[in-house]
Amino acid sequence: MVSSEEVSPKELQKRQSPDGGTDTAQQTRGSGGDASQQEGIPPSNAPEKPLENTGGRILQLDKEGSVSSLTPRKLSHTPGSDLHSLQSGQERWSPSIMREKVSEDGYRWRKYGQKLVKGNEFIRSYYKCTHPSCQVKKQLECSHDGKLADIVYIGEHEHPKPQPNLPQAVGCDPSIVEEKPDNLLLSGVEESQAPNPIEPTTTSQISTVTSSEFVKRVLSEPNRIRDEIDDDQRLKQRKKGDCNDDSTPLDKPTGEPRLVIQTKCEVDTVSDGYRWRKYGQKLVKGNPNPRMARQVLNEEKVMPSPIYHDMVAYNSSDSNIKSEEKMNSELRNIWKESISGHESRSTEQHDGESRTESKEKSAACGDRTITPDPESSPYEQHMLNSKPGLS
């Protein structure tokens, strides 16, 4: 909505329509209407998403986080564009992102709903994996600005990723970008974030089930990812054990606790990369309805600019939970260790950041900051370490 650029017919429509444009009208119950534009995600129509650049860089991945392919179709700012911009530091892409959009996670997603969640702060989009037998879902929350607030994955893909080369429908996961080898940004992002979660310490333990694979992918390097992914997935699945191969383990509503790891991506001006920070983690019980989690999230996500990312893991057994606890303690240790090693690094980065935009970020994040929470810290540390695309 904000955009002042071209207005697609649809947009016009929306604007004209009562709801459409302005959204946020609360759609408490029905969602519909409004947010569509903000979403920006779906490229298909929404040209408007304002990219956000903070200081020349875009902090947000698209809402979808996806990186769409660059084929030029309509221009719009799409989410992906942001990424690009990030990279190039400027323009929106023109790309058509719509259909060509590639989900970073490598899967295809279909949007089946959108809703304005409480407070209207964020618009939540619901996506389902288009794979016939896959019931994985993901929820993207975007701020009005079009910034990606957070992503929640529900379930795990039990199927191989669609061919990367094939045009992806929609999805974008900010977090994952493996699909595009080229994307520096993306790769940067991915890597940065990836490393963390996956780190054996954290990831594997934490998100044993679900997101693990996802995370992994993210972590893994863009290039090799593809090949590895399949293997990884398999391995993970095996590890999971409790989950059946084909079924969607996660989606089971029945009281399986799920672990939601909330991470935020920040642009590190200094290193020129991205850093992912864990800013929250919670175990959500009950049905997939992330309500509880949401509350927490809302609290946490305060800042618009950074990219937030939630990883959700479903734990099917208590044992998992326990392991998590263990993990926590382990993490603490790790964290301590890392602090010594990291500290220098992380601090440096911070410092660097502070020079430029960092202020914004820090300001933003700073609030929520991840305090030395034993749990979070480790993650954070990892993230910090992780270097954006290099390494």
Add this chain to the structure above:
DNA sequence: AAGCTTTGACCCAGC
């Protein structure tokens, strides 16, 4: 023509 997004409405769980 197929697939996807949009969006209003419905359903259901939690309070």
Add this chain to the structure above:
DNA sequence: CGCTGGGTCAAAGCT
């Protein structure tokens, strides 16, 4: 028991 809010459905429209 009613209200609120989140998740999903499904028709319509668009690419």
